[in-house]
Amino acid sequence: MSVEAVGTTRRGRGARRAQRQSRDITMLPALRRRLPLTEPMDGEQVARIDAASMEILENVGVRFRDPIALEDWRRAGAKVVDERVYLDRHLVRELIATIPERFTYQARNPANALPFGGDHAIFVPMTGAPYLRDLEDVRRAPTLDDLANFHRLCHMLPALHSSAHHIVEPCDHPISQRHLRITYSSMKYSDKTFMGMTTSPRNAEDVMEMCALLFGAEFMESHPVVTGNCNGNSPLVWDETMLGALRAFCRRNQPVLCSPFVLGGANTPASTAATVAQLNAEALSALAYTQVVRRGCPAIYGHYLSTVSMKSGAPMAGTPEISLMNFMIGQMARFYGVPWRSSNTLGGAKTFDAQAGYESAMTLNAVLLAGCNYIWHSAGWNEAGMHCSTAKFIVDAEVCAMGYRMAEGIDWSDFDTALAAVADVGPGGHYLGHPHTLERFQQAFFMPEMFDNNSIEQWQAEGSVEITERALIRARSLLADYEEPSLDVAKDEALRDFIARREREIPAADALNQEY
């Protein structure tokens, strides 16, 4: 090897190492909001939504399609007629009163545990995509390797507080066994918080077992270590699968997101205020049920929220009513003192185009100013959730960091020294070389790396690289530098043994098997 080649190699390695060192992958702490919230309702209007929801619960009722839940409700003192449960407002209020207003959401790396609820907010990436746009922006079915890559990216992107669960559906593995591999992937490739599958009561039990192996069953009794999402069937129905999964989580004291699935105008009235009243009734009914299952168990007010196009029937995102409803729902969740989950960056674009940008930023602003605690679907969502875009995943995560900075509010710490610089520089001067500028610039002004603000001449000279490609270059570079967080060998083995056993037990029939 020539001296020159050695030199080149060293420069290459050195540059790579330097880049890795300069790239800070340290997770941002849970956001502590200091910006005032957008609260479009006065106290009377909050009371009006509350009263309307209570009337719905008392007089219209909620269908719990699940014999165990119906029996639970009967025992709890509710009026049950066939599958319909009529919930007295006093019972509802009494039940939801025991939901903790805040808790610490544990991670296997204690440094990544998150204060949750109140003024805090966390960003959780999208989940559930049946397709992905991959590292070459090709739309295709995802694999377990793809899912692992997303979990690796979660681990490295500072604004993401969670590796969630099935960011993409690993289609190379049987559906009936998928939840095991997904959970393992979440646990293994990132040491941040994660989510647990709720695709069936039995699957949820498996997740609980795996969490017990990772955190200890005893620890779970007093520490939330995983969240699970249970969708309602709006209007006013909770089904057996979701209720069974909810019970599996609650029995182990783990928080469930109680999420009515709202397609505004299709399964709710064509009215923002009345949609919120119905959604609120639905969320309260499930939140109350978590406390029937286990008093004091943490639970999260949730929803999936879209409005529907009357022209096409398609769900819409980033619309003004979604922002308004988010503002209102945030007020209701705070009124009840329950932490709240909403969705970020939703959108229906087919590619990572301007539509995707507008919709995502609109929604991010709304949920931040609405005071959301659990900001789900914060990275990657596109095509109404049908695919997770790798490029968008990277950019969304940076945009979340920008929203994070905004929500932190104004930094007054150096106001006086900065004013001294104004006197120093005086009329017609400039600040670029001033000591205050040199000292403060990095903290003072966010510099997005995925947004290109150079001149068109410079951009063209550098190859006219579009944002999708810029983000994919970043994704590839992150993955090349990825270092797996260490996992206790005995725990890892126990998890693998559990999965092996369960995969022997569960038929690998390639169909959704709700029994397992």
Add this chain to the structure above:
Amino acid sequence: MSVEAVGTTRRGRGARRAQRQSRDITMLPALRRRLPLTEPMDGEQVARIDAASMEILENVGVRFRDPIALEDWRRAGAKVVDERVYLDRHLVRELIATIPERFTYQARNPANALPFGGDHAIFVPMTGAPYLRDLEDVRRAPTLDDLANFHRLCHMLPALHSSAHHIVEPCDHPISQRHLRITYSSMKYSDKTFMGMTTSPRNAEDVMEMCALLFGAEFMESHPVVTGNCNGNSPLVWDETMLGALRAFCRRNQPVLCSPFVLGGANTPASTAATVAQLNAEALSALAYTQVVRRGCPAIYGHYLSTVSMKSGAPMAGTPEISLMNFMIGQMARFYGVPWRSSNTLGGAKTFDAQAGYESAMTLNAVLLAGCNYIWHSAGWNEAGMHCSTAKFIVDAEVCAMGYRMAEGIDWSDFDTALAAVADVGPGGHYLGHPHTLERFQQAFFMPEMFDNNSIEQWQAEGSVEITERALIRARSLLADYEEPSLDVAKDEALRDFIARREREIPAADALNQEY
């Protein structure tokens, strides 16, 4: 001609007419905000910014590079040393106290006159682009015809409240005469409000003359009919061109946007709070000067606001600090009781891509919730203002309509009937056929036309049309349907005569001629 051909023609015409009729181009009234504003400062912090700005005005001073202004200030009682004016806070407060908090911004079509200031907001398109991306998305130098097309689009897009002025620079016409043709184009192709050129004091006088021909000189004495923008040279400098143009407007009682031109970190300190203090001092100095020129003249608190990348020196948009500073500046403008102009949809993307979408939506949300009255650069801005994108112009205008709806707040009008629908439909039903839905859907939920929310299969079956092309199809269709608003023949002739005379007087030297 065969019967069939006649039939086809009729169907064609009929369809065209029907489309025209179904497309509502009626301008939205000036937005009346009902959503609460984002106010990150408490009273003490507002007072702190005010005090810091007043100290800058008193002790650092502002350079007015203009002998007339210096003489005016001397007469008004300010301390003047060389070109530097030291403004006592009592003098500043006394002067700005006579700026009207609100007024009616007149249009040649009285139906398009706008209540301005207070809770009201208007959307004004971008201006000043040296390039455009045209109806085929080709980036090139604009012509007077291109400018006319943008003015036609302004006339037809409901959320735009103004045709502004030189949306794009008509490069096929001599610079020294351009202001005449630009003003005529604004007046002729739209009957909404518009802006006047301030490229030189003499040009501003020409604009005043043309406004007098259109509205009557007498009418202008008591009615604002045109706005002009005067940029400061931050830090703390106002130059002769801008000050002369400002005087031309103020003498005729026409409102000037007093706009410090902020590149945060380059011509302001690396601090959001101190940048606002400096910008506020700059704006106040020019606002006060408008009242030296003419007491009681309307004036608008303005700014151009970006932060600068320390890596490249490029201005950045959509960053968290820009949002925060907008929130703060809105509070300051309201503290002084002066209407306020900010900028919308700024961004540095080279094409109409995801970056453009994120940046524009971020900024729109910020300026709406900051309570901006005059939301400039609301359509078309791209590439840091170097080009106006026709496609983005169309989409931005629709996104403004979405922001408008959000800022209007919650509609409670049909809450009770909508709740009755919840009881009607009950658990597990759906609302699509319900009479309440059929009656209310159009008003209840905004349906963006430029965002495609169909399935990917349907989108592909329809030709995979990207958002840029969708918007350009819309632009071409609007222009094909454009009907010129009638203009009084005598006034039109007087305007043309004036332009002809001035073009004989002004040398067509193809260089910026500040004397004319």
